[in-house]
Structures are given as C-alpha cells and as structure tokens.
Amino acid sequence: MRKLTLVLVLLITSLSTALSQGLYSPGSPKDDGRFAASTKQVNQFFRRFNAEESQDGQKRYYSGDPMYRDRELRGQFISILFDNETSGISNNLKSDFLRDVLAENLPLFLNFHREGWFAEVSSIFMYKGKRENVTLFLKIQPEGLGYEWVIDKVNFEPFKDVFKKPTGSEKGFLHPLSHELGFMNLRRAFQDSDTPEAFTPKEYEPDYLTLFLYEMKKGNIRFETISDVKFHFFQINNWYFELNQFNRPGFNTGWLIGNLVKLNTGDKETILKYIYDQK
Numbered sequence: 001m002r003k004l005t006l007v008l009v010l011l012i013t014s015l016s017t018a019l020s021q022g023l024y025s026p027g028s029p030k031d032d033g034r035f036a037a038s039t040k041q042v043n044q045f046f047r048r049f050n051a052e053e054s055q056d057g058q059k060r061y062y063s064g065d066p067m068y069r070d071r072e073l074r075g076q077f078i079s080i081l082f083d084n085e086t087s088g089i090s091n092n093l094k095s096d097f098l099r100d101v102l103a104e105n106l107p108l109f110l111n112f113h114r115e116g117w118f119a120e121v122s123s124i125f126m127y128k129g130k131r132e133n134v135t136l137f138l139k140i141q142p143e144g145l146g147y148e149w150v151i152d153k154v155n156f157e158p159f160k161d162v163f164k165k166p167t168g169s170e171k172g173f174l175h176p177l178s179h180e181l182g183f184m185n186l187r188r189a190f191q192d193s194d195t196p197e198a199f200t201p202k203e204y205e206p207d208y209l210t211l212f213l214y215e216m217k218k219g220n221i222r223f224e225t226i227s228d229v230k231f232h233f234f235q236i237n238n239w240y241f242e243l244n245q246f247n248r249p250g251f252n253t254g255w256l257i258g259n260l261v262k263l264n265t266g267d268k269e270t271i272l273k274y275i276y277d278q279k
C-alpha cells in the first residue's frame with residue numbers, strides 16, 4: 001500500500017501582548033518590544049512555554065544555560081500565550097494553570113516528541129461530485145532517526161450516515177442456539193437486513209480511516225485543500241488546552257491558547273469523544 005504523506009507548513013506572522021492583569025506576578029511583562037518575535041511557529045510555542053529561548057526570540061537556551069527553563073521567564077512567557085481577545089478564559093483559571101505549571105517542586109513542561117498532543121486538520125475533499133468537509137487527526141510518531149506526522153483518525157459525515165447501529169428493540173438478534181442450525185440464520189444479517197452492523201458486538205465501532213483510505217484508493221475521494229489547523233494538548237497533568245492560530249491586528253496574535261479546561265475524573269475521555277465525533 002502506497003504510503004500517504006501529509007506535509008503541514010505552519011508559518012504565521014504574529015505578535016503577542018501581556019494580559020491586561022498580571023497572572024504570574026506584579027512584574028508580568030507589558031509590551032515593550034522584548035516579545036516582538038513571539039509565537040511565529042508552533043515549535044516556538046513549545047520553546048516559549050518551556051522558556052527555552054530569549055524574550056526577543058533571537059537566542060535558544062539549552063540545558064546548562066542559567067536561563068534554560070527559568071521559572072520567572074516561563075511565567076512571563078506563558079502569561080502572553082493566551083488568546084485574550086475572544087476566548088473568554090478567566091484570569092482565575094489562567095492563574096490556576098500557571099500555578100500548576102510553575103510549581104517549584106514539580107514544574108510541568110511540554111515535549112514535542114511525547115504523546116499527549118495531536119493535530120486537528122480541517123480539510124475539503126471531493127466525494128461523489130460534491131465538496132465535503134473532512135477532519136483529519138494527526139499524531140507524531142518515531143521514524144528512523146527522527147519523527148513524522150501520521151494520519152491517526154478521520155471524521156467524515158457521509159460515512160457516519162451509513163453506519164447507524166440500531167439499538168433497543170431494533171437491534172439485530174441471533175439466537176444463542178444458532179450454531180445448532182449451522183448458523184443458517186445469518187441470512188437475517190446478510191440478506192434480510194439493510195443494517196448488518198446491528199449484528200456486531202456492543203463495542204463495535206466502524207474504522208472510518210480504513211474506509212476513507214479505501215475510497216481514496218478507488219478514486220472516489222480526491223483531496224482539495226486545507227481550511228484550518230488546531231492542536232489539542234493533554235500533556236499537562238489535569239489540564240487540557242487547545243492551540244489556535246489567530247491572524248488579526250494588534251499584538252495578541254499568532255499561536256495562542258484559545259481554550260483551557262481543568263480536568264476532573266472522566267473529563268479527558270469526554271473531551272476526546274467530543275473532539276473525535278465532533279458532537
């Protein structure tokens with residue numbers, strides 16, 4: 001099977017500004033030009049979140065440098081990595097997040113190569129003569145001496161309309177003694193029913209990615225364009241945040257945290273289901 005490769009170029013021009021109210025300390029940065037190079041790329045978001053570059057973005061900090069992952073610098077950086085114009089994230093929630101991330105005994109960092117974050121790519125494909133919205137989910141995996149992005153899941157409404165597994169009284173039923181009849185009553189699933197999925201296990205879920213690739217190989221689906229990209233992060237213990245690209249006038253632009261949620265038990269699974277099912 002020919003390998004399917006998707007290259008995402010994530011480059012924007014952006015500037016960021018400090019919050020109108022300090023989150024980390026009374027000395028939280030105001031825009032004085034020191035942060036003029038912030039958040040131009042997703043990789044830079046990682047470096048700034050971890051305090052692995054200088055305020056002007058001109059110097060990288062590595063392990064052994066006294067400024068590498070400096071706590072105060074991290075507080076200043078993270079304070080300006082939120083969408084302050086449209087997200088509606090409260091200052092109290094941001095303060096709680098900073099408190100956990102900057103904990104002196106166990107600070108929390110992001111790792112580009114570690115599990116716990118993935119991309120959501122909104123795209124447009126042609127399917128049966130119609131332009132259809134397709135959501136692709138990509139993750140990072142090791143490859144040779146480096147890493148690569150791979151397509152992990154797909155959300156495609158036309159497929160979801162086909163697989164609507166009946167429940168309750170409409171669910172399919174094969175008698176527990178069907179084996180004594182040589183399973184001849186499978187006719188009910190394969191001939192008399194238009195929902196053969198009704199005779200599958202309770203935990204059965206259609207593999208939409210396999211169906212999508214099959215239709216593509218048959219020439220029934222054709223790629224058109226990418227319309228939007230965002231990223232979902234679960235790497236910070238007990239927190240979820242969404243990274244979005246904001247192109248607008250002013251300083252609070254670029255790759256910024258557009259959604260922030262403090263997780264309780266079961267919240268991660270609920271959020272993932274919402275993201276993948278788009279419900």
